[in-house]
Amino acid sequence: MDRLYYGGDYNPEHWSPEVHDEDLKLMAEAGVSMVTAGIFSWAQVEPRPGEFDFGWFDEVLDKLAAGGVSVCLATMTASPPPWLSHRHPEILPVRADGTRLSAGARQQFCPSSPVYREHAVRLVEQVATRYAGHPALAMWHIGNEFGCHIRACYCDASAEDFRRWLRERYGTVEALNSAWSTTFWSQRYDDWAEIEPPRVAPTFPNPAQQLDYHRFSSDASLACHRAEREVLTRVTPDVPVTTNFVGRVQKALDWHSWVQHEDVVSLDSYPDPHDPRGHVEAAFAYDLVRSAKQGKPWLLLEQAPSAVNWRTRNGPKPPGAMRLDSWQAVARGADAVLFFQWRQTAGGAEKFHSAMVPHGGRDTRTFREVRDLGRELASVPEIADSRVRADVAILHDWNSWWALELDSHPSDDLRQLDAHLAHYAPLFDANVTCDVVHPARELSGYRLVVVPNLYLMDAAVAAHLRSYVDSGGHLVVSFFSGIVDEHDRAYLGGYPAPLRDVLGLRVDEFWPLPEDGSTSIEVDGTTVPATIWSEWIEPEGATTVATFAEGPLSGRPAVTRHEFGAGVAWYLGTRPSPEAMRELFDRITAGAGAVPVLPGLPEGVQAVVRHGDADYLFLLNHGTEAVTVALPEPGTDLLADPGRSVTEVALEPYGVAVLAAANREEHR
Ligand code: GAL
Numbered sequence: 022m023d024r025l026y027y028g029g030d031y032n033p034e035h036w037s038p039e040v041h042d043e044d045l046k047l048m049a050e051a052g053v054s055m056v057t058a059g060i061f062s063w064a065q066v067e068p069r070p071g072e073f074d075f076g077w078f079d080e081v082l083d084k085l086a087a088g089g090v091s092v093c094l095a096t097m098t099a100s101p102p103p104w105l106s107h108r109h110p111e112i113l114p115v116r117a118d119g120t121r122l123s124a125g126a127r128q129q130f131c132p133s134s135p136v137y138r139e140h141a142v143r144l145v146e147q148v149a150t151r152y153a154g155h156p157a158l159a160m161w162h163i164g165n166e167f168g169c170h171i172r173a174c175y176c177d178a179s180a181e182d183f184r185r186w187l188r189e190r191y192g193t194v195e196a197l198n199s200a201w202s203t204t205f206w207s208q209r210y211d212d213w214a215e216i217e218p219p220r221v222a223p224t225f226p227n228p229a230q231q232l233d234y235h236r237f238s239s240d241a242s243l244a245c246h247r248a249e250r251e252v253l254t255r256v257t258p259d260v261p262v263t264t265n266f267v268g269r270v271q272k273a274l275d276w277h278s279w280v281q282h283e284d285v286v287s288l289d290s291y292p293d294p295h296d297p298r299g300h301v302e303a304a305f306a307y308d309l310v311r312s313a314k315q316g317k318p319w320l321l322l323e324q325a326p327s328a329v330n331w332r333t334r335n336g337p338k339p340p341g342a343m344r345l346d347s348w349q350a351v352a353r354g355a356d357a358v359l360f361f362q363w364r365q366t367a368g369g370a371e372k373f374h375s376a377m378v379p380h381g382g383r384d385t386r387t388f389r390e391v392r393d394l395g396r397e398l399a400s401v402p403e404i405a406d407s408r409v410r411a412d413v414a415i416l417h418d419w420n421s422w423w424a425l426e427l428d429s430h431p432s433d434d435l436r437q438l439d440a441h442l443a444h445y446a447p448l449f450d451a452n453v454t455c456d457v458v459h460p461a462r463e464l465s466g467y468r469l470v471v472v473p474n475l476y477l478m479d480a481a482v483a484a485h486l487r488s489y490v491d492s493g494g495h496l497v498v499s500f501f502s503g504i505v506d507e508h509d510r511a512y513l514g515g516y517p518a519p520l521r522d523v524l525g526l527r528v529d530e531f532w533p534l535p536e537d538g539s540t541s542i543e544v545d546g547t548t549v550p551a552t553i554w555s556e557w558i559e560p561e562g563a564t565t566v567a568t569f570a571e572g573p574l575s576g577r578p579a580v581t582r583h584e585f586g587a588g589v590a591w592y593l594g595t596r597p598s599p600e601a602m603r604e605l606f607d608r609i610t611a612g613a614g615a616v617p618v619l620p621g622l623p624e625g626v627q628a629v630v631r632h633g634d635a636d637y638l639f640l641l642n643h644g645t646e647a648v649t650v651a652l653p654e655p656g657t658d659l660l661a662d663p664g665r666s667v668t669e670v671a672l673e674p675y676g677v678a679v680l681a682a683a684n685r686e687e688h689r
Pocket residue numbers: 165166169289291323325329330361371374
């Protein structure tokens with residue numbers, strides 16, 4: 022990237038050529054440099070089977086090229102036209118309860134459907150060959166938000182594909198029987214043909230079967246993506262490929278396996294303007310998407326300029342909030358800020374979703390803010406391709422997430438994203454930068470590794486964590502981690518068996534709390550609340566840092582610390598309140614040498630650094646008060662006054678500053 026790209030989804034099929042001309046003028050005014058076009062154009066470009074009509078789209082692309090706007094060109098396969106499902110109703114997805122979904126919305130296809138894939142690939146071949154070499158073509162956008170509406174399909178074609186997937190994974194039915202623990206409830210299979218998807222059953226379906234169905238479903242969507250990608254790579258080998266992931270981090274797709282098939286990673290982000298802490302969860306998703314591709318810049322492919330239409334109450338973004346949200350993504354490694362969508366449509370399900378050009382047109386608050394942001398982003402091309410560095414890694418694995426949230430567990434309150442955010446928020450609030458990485462990733466560069474709730478942990482990951490601590494790393498592990506292997510089979514010999522020696526303890530029994538229940542723990546003579554979980558811990562070398570302060574566990578360990586090899590391993594047997602987590606993490610990070618970007622910032626001010634030709638310090642005020650931030654060294658205020666060196670910065674509520682200073686990388 023040679024700049025920070027700016028723009029949005031462009032859906033020209035809704036508008037006349039005259040409006041397209043006006044679009045180009047407004048895009049120039051707003052500094053738009055990239056649009057993603059054609060995402061939902063299938064029915065327009067192939068109105069009847071095999072009959073293609075690209076003329077109108079050619080004109081649009083030519084205009085964009087003439088206007089200097091790069092196009093992230095969609096493969097147009099996200100929403101099959103009605104003629105396809107009318108002729109082939111078997112492509113329509115089926116729910117676990119057997120309900121076949123109807124056409125008339127979008128994403129109405131079973132990812133395993135050979136008919137859907139054949140038609141999709143045929144269309145991609147047309148699009149790719151037609152627009153290969155077009156001056157506007159900068160990147161390919163495959164499909165749209167795979168797994169957003171259809172997380173899994175349970176139709177007969179999926180069942181057949183699942184059996185094929187299982188054969189490749191296990192080789193023999195005996196191996197599958199062992200992995201799935203099918204001696205339980207007389208579930209032993211004698212033949213592949215007997216195996217079905219985990220459809221609605223009299224009671225809990227086999228958990229290992231459910232877990233494999235999550236894995237299979239992610240792979241089934243990935244197979245669609247890969248089939249399209251193969252065409253693109255053959256026809257336009259030099260054009261990079263992306264697809265947009267759903268954030269709030271989506272459970273359906275294992276991004277860690279998907280990113281191997283992306284040249285650049287993209288994310289859509291819709292924090293709720295009604296939620297004063299919405300930006301924290303957004304930041305977590307940004308850190309995850311950045312880390313998934315080893316810190317390479319990523320693209321914010323969609324966000325809302327103001328309100329969305331799909332929550333039950335859709336609040337607008339107050340003045341300044343959209344700018345703040347956008348800079349937050351850039352601060353955390355994005356090299357593009359795009360919106361859904363360019364022009365607000367008059368009809369259709371998203372007519373009340375905000376757009377860069379609202380129903381009210383150019384003379385609106387939203388367009389003015391959009392235009393100002395476009396100009397601002399265009400003024401700092403030097404930020405592109407700079408990198409975020411983190412002292413702390415939080416471990417995240419989709420396999421464990423899927424397994425954690427299966428039924429028939431000690432508590433239904435264990436939710437992976439809640440667990441992540443409970444550990445991420447204190448680090449975020451203290452401005453300690455985190456990566457969010459796969460557990461098998463190289464960890465030696467991190468001063469602290471946090472394991473919020475890694476229920477499923479294979480032996481290799483356990484060994485990896487052991488050697489990390491042994492060689493001097495600091496580790497935090499929270500309850501219900503290291504409980505099962507990759508087939509959801511409990512490790513025997515006291516929880517969490519694969520990490521007992523590292524943590525210096527044994528969990529004898531789980532004591533989850535009742536719904537909305539709470540307990541309390543005593544830390545350094547102070548009693549603080551805790552939620553979700555408690556448990557009976559037997560120390561085996563660990564020092565008790567906090568004890569349960571009430572109920573039958575009163576006086577027993579709740580938080581422990583253990584020195585192991587050259588490192589330190591902390592264990593949390595409950596979820597302390599946010600305030601208590603903040604204090605605990607202040608202590609843990611200090612011990613590990615994981616430092617805040619800037620210490621002592623006013624509450625609500627976010628600080629992140631991107632390292633490039635210079636160090637770019639981003640200061641973002643999420644608080645409700647104006648604040649002044651003293652800088653550790655003089656810097657150039659890139660947005661306010663790039664010609665002048667400053668030693669402090671004033672930030673209004675929603676205020677943003679980007680300070681450039683000499684690159685300090687070598688001092689770290
Ligand atoms: C995304 C989707 C867009 C649009 C947007 C509205 O999930 O990719 O096409 O529907 O949501 O917020």
